[in-house]
Amino acid sequence: MANGVYHTGYGIKINLDREDLANPGYDGLLEEITQPIGQRPRDLLQCLTDYEGGQCQCALDGKTPWMFVRRQRSAGRVSWVAAHLPLTHVATPQESDKHKAMKERIARTASRSGLDVQTEARSPDGRVITDVLVTGAGARVGWEAQYSPITPGTVRKRSARAREHSIAPLWVTADATSALIDRAPWTRVDDVPWQRIISPLALIIRGGVRHLQIWKCTPSSERACPETGQACRRWHSGWFLPALCIPQERATPLDELIVTSADGEHLPVRSRNRHDPHRISYLWALARDVKRWREITGDTGTSPETGPADDEPITYTEQELDSSCRYGEEGPHTSSPRPQRETTSATGLHTFDHAPDDTLLQPTRPIALHLSxxxxxxxxxxxxxxxxxxxxxxxxxxxxxxxxxxxxxxxxxxxxxxxxx
Structure with missing residues (x-):
């Protein structure tokens, strides 16, 4: 990441490693350059290499030399960094058709189940527009069908705004590498044509819905000890994909989650990695499993969001300004070192000494088919x-x-x- 940018409005070079930004005479400069892109000109901040007449690789690749400033956590400290703005993505006809088909399927399924449905639902203040808002006895669920690329920051902001209006955000994607995964409650289905999305055939959820597994770590256990690799004779619990449960759990169809998330049978869970407190996994789970998990771990589900918070102190290293272009070294636009793809490994692993109550070890639900x-x-x-x-x-x-x-x-x-x- 670059530690400096050129301000096209003032004609000054900004050093992000200096507390005064190397421009002590400009009051409010930091607030100006860190405001959302939509609230300031896209060409306000320019790559220093491009400004000085050098070869900005981003511009050479047919993109733009314009930049934005954000927080980044590295080596336990938070600093300001500059990165090239991504090009605005325009949905392809295929993405648009899939998006519309998914919205129609969600609305149709919810309506048939007697739930209140609103498409393109707008909040009273106009700050939140939800693809499909499904309201049931348990929750108001805001479904967002995402078939085109999106930035992690956009996912977090839109999800936070939804929560402010008592809407539980639920993003659905068909891309296992999507940036929305683990930035908010999410789920993934197979990438199929729009005709298949809108058909009555089931769409099975492949990621984002997990089941709680609890087991005693003994030499005869079917799972290896997540702590030592050898039997520790303690108890473990964790969230697993259906196919990796012992015995296997049935996968959840999308139509089922549309109903159960609104009725409160499925609940969103935010699970923090105890070895890396800044790494969080989002998942949907049966309410019974969530209750079990909270009884075992004592987690209340109220832990703060991941990523550098707005009130975390910034570390200024006072390094000299580096005008070299860092495009290509910037990587994905994220402030967290965790991978931007779903994993098949267990999440929320927890180890405890005492045997749980027998009711916590009972199976969750049988396989069933419900068709009219x-x-x-x-x-x-x-x-x-x-x-x-x-x-x-x-x-x-x-x-x-x-x-x-x-x-x-x-x-x-x-x-x-x-x-x-």
Whole structure:
């Protein structure tokens, strides 16, 4: 990251490693250069290399030499850094079609389940516009269908604004590398054409929904000790993907989460990594599992958000201004060292000495298939089989041709996922 920028309005060079920014005569300069991009000209701050007539690699790549200033945490301290502005992404026709199809599916599913639905819901002050606002007995859930790139900062700000209006944000994506993952409550489905999104066939959630696992760490345990790798004879708990649970849990269909998140059966969880307090995972889990987890860990779910807070002190190193262009070394636009992709490893691992109550060890829910007669006929036509041969996938409960001659017990997506896992 660069430690300096050129201010095109004042015609001055700014050193971000100096407490006075190397310009003591300009009151309010820091507040001006750190305000949101939408509230100031995009060309206010310029790459020093480009200003001095050098080769700014960003400009050479056909982008712009304009920059922004943000906080960055590194080696336990927070400092100001400058980075090149990303180009504004315009959704492709395919992304736009998928976005519209996902919004329609969420609204249709919620409406059929008797929930209150608003599309493009706007808050009274106009600061929050939600793709689909679903209101049930348990929560007001703001669904955001995200099929185009988005910055982590945008996800955090929009989610924070939603919470200010008592809306639980829930982002849905089809990209396992999306920057929204673990920046707010999220979920991921398969990347399929818009026609598949809007069809009555199930969309299985592949990430963002997890189940609590509790086990005694003994030599006969099916899991290795997360602490030492050898049996420690203590108890462990953690959040696992359905396919990695022992025994396997069924995956959650998207349509089910649309209803259960509003009814309060699924709850959002923010799990902090105890080895790295700045690393947080977001997930959705069954309310029963969340209750178990809080009884075991004592976590109330009120821990602060990750990333450098606005009131964290800035460290000024007083280094000399470096005018070299750092484009290409900047990496993704994030203030946290954690990876910007979902992982299959367990999150929220916790170790404790005493055995939990027996009720905390009971299984969560059975595999079941809930289809109306009309939906069963529609699925049968899609799969080209008799309606009475439709049954649930044993892993995710999505409707499949289950009971025909030589029919598999799991859907193709689950068989592929389990094989790769």
């Amino acid at each position: 007669p009309r939906e069963r006929l529609t699925v049968a036509r899609e799969l080209r089989c008799p309606p009475w041969e439709i049954g649930p996938c044993m892993l995710c409960a999505t409707p499949i041709h289950r009971y025909g001659s030589r029919s598999p017990k799991a859907c193709p997506a689950c068989r592929t996922t389990t094989h790769h896992t």
